[in-house]
Amino acid sequence: MRAAPSPRLAKWLVAGPPTLFLLVFFAVPALIMVVASFRFPGEFGGLAPLAATRAGEDAGLTTENYALFFGDWIYAQIFAKSFVVAALTTLACLALAYPLALAIARSPRRRRDLMVLLVVLPFASNFLVRVYAWMIILGPLDLLFTPVAVLVGMVYVHLPFMVLPLYTNLEKHDPALLDAAQDLGAGAWQRFWRVTFPLSLPGILAGTALVFIPVLGMFAIPEILGGKDDWLVGNMIKEAFLGTRDWPFGSMLSIMLTLAVLAVAGIAAALGRGGSRGA
């Protein structure tokens, strides 16, 4: 009989493969991008070499990309617009998803799975096909290529990412708490506002993260449904890599976006700690 592996070894066997995977496919590319954002673009796209091979060639490291970003208001404006779109999308998703998730969580157990399936059913068809379908809907309404179209598309695509974490949270609530609240004098609105809502904050937070962050980087929906002025950060990054083939500039935009998201998340976390304790 073989000896059982020690707990330490078992832990490494379990945690090892994903750690390795993330190290190779997340940490290393991220690092490459940080370095790339401090380099010059190559003559025919890509990156210029680190050491110059002929006189007058741009080579080595530079902060020029960042100087460009901070040198023109237009970039800050597009960032701000992206955050506004992301915030509006998140709010709209929350407003639509909360009643739906609550209805699913409070329906009979055997019907819940079917309802969750219906929520994720759109994923069964291709994302682009679904966005193009909105062109057909919005065209006759004279809304195509407007900010409204972008918002509608964003909300439509991201709604399931708000419904699922909310449902997962609400489904776990102990119904005895609502009985207790009612027994102690709370009407229907008070029961929601004082019990259900505060207990669902973790679900709201998870759904917000799952909607807000992908919307910031989204380029397909503004490109298909939006007009010329509806470009977001995602479109700029996509254009830098695939259009002008200026990798360093695209890398810089990506990093600025990451930093901006981290800053927002940090501020939100600090506000959360300062306020009342979430469940």
Added chain:
Amino acid sequence: MPLLEIRQVTRRFGALAAVDDVSLAIEAGEFFTLLGPSGCGKTTLLRMIAGFDAPDAGAILLEGRDLAGTPPEARPVHTVFQSYALFPHMTVAQNVAFPLRMAKRPAAEIERRVGEALEQVHLEAFAKRYPDELSGGQKQRVGLARGLVNRPRLLLLDEPLGALDAKLREEMQLELINLQRDVGVTFVFVTHSQPEALALSHRIAVMDRGRVEQVDTPPQLYGHPRNRFVASFIGRCNVVEVTVSASGGAALALDAGRLGALVAPARPDLAPGTRGALAVRPEQVRIGPQGTVADAENRFDGVVRDLLYVGDVTTYVVELAAGVRVEALLANAAPGRARVFEAGQPVAVGWSHDAGVFLAD
């Protein structure tokens, strides 16, 4: 006028009557217990008093006013739940303040009354803790404070001690008795544990299959059960099948078949030939070496088959000549106790003519 009156209340779930034509009157200041096995309808009745369920027939009146149509949040009745049902996102103080905030009391009054309520349950030091930082007994005390802080006319307690371990349960029983006496609020307590019901209650309603079998004080219930269900549910009991042979004299004469003749407390109302059972509590049955117990009117020889030693007392299961088994309880600190009997040992058991209760079929 009783504080709470339950008038011929029936609640059906499909073909099953969970509560079947129940009538009860609970007085102000009482510690009243609904006792019965699981599924007897006691929790359904409690939910109807709280307002979470409505009777199919009958009425529930609080201070003479019919509660039908009054939702739970508008009833001056609060509940302490078995699962505690404390709000996990609120501190102990916020939990206790909840009913006061719902009643829109001024902030200063809320603070004062929360402080008083926490003091009553000895949790002043825990006001800022969250429920998941409390032990089971502390959570239960928060539940009590939250239920009492708003001075309800009635506090309903749904097996509140069910989740606690034995030692803590006993401590909480004493605390409950003191708390109820101090605050003077009427308690309606639901439990399936008969020792708990006997220890806590002023009066007990014993329920079985949706019906109330008997309502009495604990000593009356224990000493004078009205039927076999109550006799066997409240405490341990020896039940001997008998027929009344004569009821006219100073004692009731019974025929116990192969066991022979028995005498029991007089019941002039019974006609000879009435069939039933004689219930005798194990502590009323005396046990001694063969040849003793001579002064007991009902006296038999037998053999010890089993014994259950629990420290303070020992229960002996004695098989009598006719194959009838009788349990006898002997306090191990009884003065003059000669010895502990062993399994297989021949003994004499007996009980006096004034012990036992006749239960008609």
